[in-house]
Amino acid sequence: MLQFLKALLKRKPKVNKVDIGSRFQLISRVGQGSMSKVWRATDRRTEKTVALKVLDIEKTERLESRFSQMKSKKPTEGEVAITLQHPHIVKTFEHGITTNNEQFLVMEFIEGMSLSYLIDVQNDVMKKNRLKFIVELGEAIEHFHRQNWIHRDICPRNIIVDQSLNTKLIDFGLVVPNTAEYQAPGNRTGTATYMAPELIKRQKTDQRIDIFAYAVTCFEMYTKELPWPGGETLEAVVQHINLPPKELQKLVPSIDPLVAETIMKGLAARPNERWSTMGQMLKPLREALHNSQSQ
Known part of the structure; x- marks a missing residue:
C-alpha cells in the first residue's frame, strides 16, 4: 500500500x-x-x-x-x-x-513599431524620445532583475514601442533564474552581437550580461551602429571582444556627456568595471532625462 x-x-x-x-x-x-x-x-x-x-x-x-x-x-x-x-x-x-x-x-496585443525599425530609420520619433525609451527599457530590466531573473537576450528586436510611445519588453524565451547553478560557466545563449565577453568566453555570468546588452542597445539607439566593427555571427564577435568599443561621444558630439559616460561604462569588457546593478545605471540616465525635460 x-x-x-x-x-x-x-x-x-x-x-x-x-x-x-x-x-x-x-x-x-x-x-x-x-x-x-x-x-x-x-x-x-x-x-x-x-x-x-x-x-x-x-x-x-x-x-x-x-x-x-x-x-x-x-x-x-x-x-x-x-x-x-x-x-x-x-x-x-x-x-x-x-x-x-x-x-x-x-x-x-501591442500596436506599435519594433525598436529595431526605429534604430534603422532614426526618425523624429527616435530622435525626440530616445532617452525616454532608454530609461523605460532600463526600468523594465530593473524590475526583471528584482524578480531574480537573467534575461540573456536584451536587444532591439525584443522591444516594441507602442502607439503612445511607450516601450515594451516582449520576449522571455532564454530567461534563467539568477542563481549559482544557472550562473555557472558553459551555457552560451543569446544574440551574438549583444553577448557580454564573459558569456562568449563561457565564463561565470550574472545579471551584468543584461547590463552589457542594454548598453549595446543604447549605443545603437544613438548611432545606428554597434560599438565594434565586424559582422553579426558569433565568430565575428569573438574576434573583437578584446577590442575597446568606439567612443560614443566622438560619434555623437551633441550627446549629453553624462549619458555617453553611463553607456560606455555599461560596455566595459570586465563585469567588475560595469555598473553592478541596473538601478545604479539608471540613476544618471534618469537625471539626464529630467534635465532635458526641464530645459
Missing part, C-alpha cells in the same frame, strides 16, 4: 491541453522569432484581441536540453512571463500546452 501511495505522489498532474484552433480566431501573423510564431488573434472566450505565441517543439526542447543537468528545472517562458507585472513589460494573461503539445502564451 505504501509503495502505491509513493507512486501516486510521483505522478505528474494532468495538464488540460488547449485546442487553439477552436479557442482562437487567428487573424494574421505578426512575428516569428527563432523559436516561435506569433499571431494577432481573437480569443473567442473574451472576444478580445490578443497576441498568441506558439513555441516550436523541437527548438524549445533543444534549448531546454542545455539545462537538463540542473538540479532545479529551468522555468518555461510562460512560467516566467506570467509573473511579470510592469508598465514596460508585455502582459501575459495565460500560458499552457496545445493539443499538439506546443507551449503557448496569450499576451496583450
